[in-house]
Amino acid sequence: MADFSDLVARAVSPAMSREEREEVYNVVRAAVQRLQEREGLAADDPGILLQRHLIEETIRDVEFDITRFLTLRRIAEAKAAQDAEAARHAGRRR
Template identity: 80%
Template sequence: MADFTDLIARAVSPSMSREEREQVYTVVRQAVQRLQDRENLAGDDPRILLQRHLIEETIRDVEFDIVRFLTLRKIEQARAAQNAEYEAQFAKKR
């Protein structure tokens, strides 16, 4: 499953909008559905249900990683702005 997670993570990026990422996830879901159809398993087969669950869990994990990345980037930008403001104030006092 790690390879699958890596594949999805490479297909999306934090610079993409949520809608663009959702389009990628839709393609992934469709591809998995086609693979499952080839296996000719019943729709309620536990293997298919597990695969679908793992797909959704993987997408959720990738989204979490993107949100975490964006949040850390915003924190770093805020810290840099705060440091710049402090430096500017400190320079005025000299």
């Protein structure tokens, strides 16, 4: 499953919109469903249900990582702006 997680993580990027990432996730879900159908197991088979759960968990984890990355970037940008403003104010006081 680690290879699958890596594949999903590489297929999306923080530069993509949420809608673009969702399109990728839908392709992944459909591909896994086709693979499961080829196995010929019932839709309520425990193995199938576990795979589907792991896919959704992986997608959730990737979205969390992207959200964390974007949040940290925004914080860094806000800090840089705040530092620049403080430097401007310090320059005026001299």
